[in-house]
Amino acid sequence: MFEIKEQCMAAAKELIETAGLKKGQIVVVGCSTSEVCGSKIGTDSRPEVAVEMVDGILSVLKEQGIYLAAQCCEHLNRAIIVERAAAPYAEAVNVVPQPKAGGSFATALYARLTEPVALEEIKADAGLDIGGTLIGMHLKKVAVPLRLSIKQIGEASLLAARTRPKYIGGSRAQYDETLG
Numbered sequence: 001m002f003e004i005k006e007q008c009m010a011a012a013k014e015l016i017e018t019a020g021l022k023k024g025q026i027v028v029v030g031c032s033t034s035e036v037c038g039s040k041i042g043t044d045s046r047p048e049v050a051v052e053m054v055d056g057i058l059s060v061l062k063e064q065g066i067y068l069a070a071q072c073c074e075h076l077n078r079a080i081i082v083e084r085a086a087a088p089y090a091e092a093v094n095v096v097p098q099p100k101a102g103g104s105f106a107t108a109l110y111a112r113l114t115e116p117v118a119l120e121e122i123k124a125d126a127g128l129d130i131g132g133t134l135i136g137m138h139l140k141k142v143a144v145p146l147r148l149s150i151k152q153i154g155e156a157s158l159l160a161a162r163t164r165p166k167y168i169g170g171s172r173a174q175y176d177e178t179l180g
Contacts, residue, residue, distance in 0.1 A: 004036060004049060004154050008056035011128060011150045011158060016064055018146050019126040019162035023065030026086055028124035028138045029057060030071040031105035035131030036154035042073065050104035053153070054112055057128075069122050070110075071135055073103040080122045080138060081106045084115040092117045105130075125163055131156035142166050144180070 015027065031053060033046040054070075061068050067086035072079040076095055079102070084092075095118045097106040110116045126146075127135045130153050136143060140163035148160050164180025167173070 005052040005056040007150060007153045008053045009060050011148060011153065011160070012057045012060035014148045014150065015126055015128060015146070015160050015162075016060070016066065018148065018160070021064065021066055021126055021162075024067075025125040026067045026069050026082070026122065027057075027061060028069040028071055028080065028122065028127040028135050029105065030127070030129050030131075030133030030135040030138075031103070032131030032133055032156060033104045035156035038155040041131055041133070045099040045104045047099050047104045047107065049154075050099075050108040053105060053130075054108040058109070058112060068109060069124055069138070070097075070103075070106040070108075071133060071138055072097050072106040072118075073101075073133075075101045076103075076106075076118075077120070078137060079106075080119045081110050081113070081116055082119065082122060083113045084117040087117070087119060087122060090117070090119050090122070093120055094118070127161050129159040129161075135161075139163050142180075 032041040033049045034044040069082040123140045129135045143161045146160040
């Protein structure tokens with residue numbers, strides 16, 4: 001499990017650097033611990049693996065003042081678990097994730113946060129999809145795929161994305177290149 005935690009930490013560090021994330025931004029993570037351990041998604045939930053993964057990712061993000069949001073599994077309609085301070089005006093929903101209803105990763109994050117809240121949706125600045133959980137619904141509208149040097153966590157595939165503001169206007173519009 002030590003190797004999985006280290007892989008998660010390395011992926012989080014590379015995501016921050018590659019995406020140019022800043023304090024106060026939000027990273028959404030979708031994670032199948034089943035896939036991480038070599039099983040089919042949704043068939044072999046591993047709470048102990050999730051704890052190691054959350055601890056690794058959270059330690060890196062917290063150090064930079066970046067919030068971690070966990071996407072729950074389909075049994076909770078892909079709800080989001082996040083620190084209330086990350087979305088102070090969002091409307092909370094009443095649910096507490098469990099390994100078989102929300103997923104092990106979301107359950108582990110819920111236990112680690114100071115003031116956890118469940119939301120129906122969020123618009124995150126970047127994300128990590130560990131094991132094909134399809135996090136796109138929780139990213140801002142223009143998602144840009146990122147190629148990280150780390151291609152998998154355990155046995156699960158790893159995909160990453162950042163977001164940028166939409167370009168609007170026509171041929172006379174000018175854009176701020178520092179925004180993405």
